[in-house]
Amino acid sequence: VAMQKRYPAQLEYWLQQLRDLPECHALPLDRSRADAAAFCGQSWYSQVSRERLEQLNFAARQQGVTLFMQLQTALAVLVARLAGGADDGGCQDVAIGAAYANRAQSGCEDIVGFFVNSLVMRHGLAADCTLAQLLKNCRDTVLDAYEHADVPFESIVEKINPRRRDNLNPLFQIMLNLQDKSSWNLQLPGLDIEPFQVSTEEAKFDLAVDCTQSADGISIQWE
16 A cells, blocks of 8 residues: 555656656667667676775765765766767766666565566766766665665556667666675575576677676676
8 A cells, every 4th residue: 555655656756757868878889770689699797806896885985875876877977988978068868777676565575586676777977077976966866766666667668658669678778787796695405506607698788787796896797
């Protein structure tokens, strides 16, 4: 009942937040976009050192943000830079998707299932904006998105009703996720269990950046 009361206000937030969102990112592509997505992809891996992770965590505490917010800001700035930056001193519009484990509703605690929703983080990057301001803006964007995370992504797409294209994911085509390897603590008697990354050579988006934090730093899979 409580969620039903929150739902209209949360949906209205997304309708306002994503109004006039660009149909697609402006990243330069190395080949022409096909008429329909084939989902063929490859993965490339990189590593952020433990020392750099410590620096990021220290800077995060200084700015009052999380590591995820730092990574969101960094990726948004990178996309804006590769896309040519803000035009005529204006604001570059960058939309980045993020997976959100939506188990806030009572009754979900004991249910086995994939309770994950897609959120759209919309970043407005002005040419004269400082890094501190970008981080603050990202913090506000992320926290607001979490506050309104009950609305299914499919419902938002249905209400906004962007032009459907077989070769584009609606509302965002770039996704960033962060996981903490220390939480992967599955233990079974008589077994040593170690998670490992698997490349499926498939891509759901133009670019998906999956980051895994551990004591060794951050492992990044660019898909």
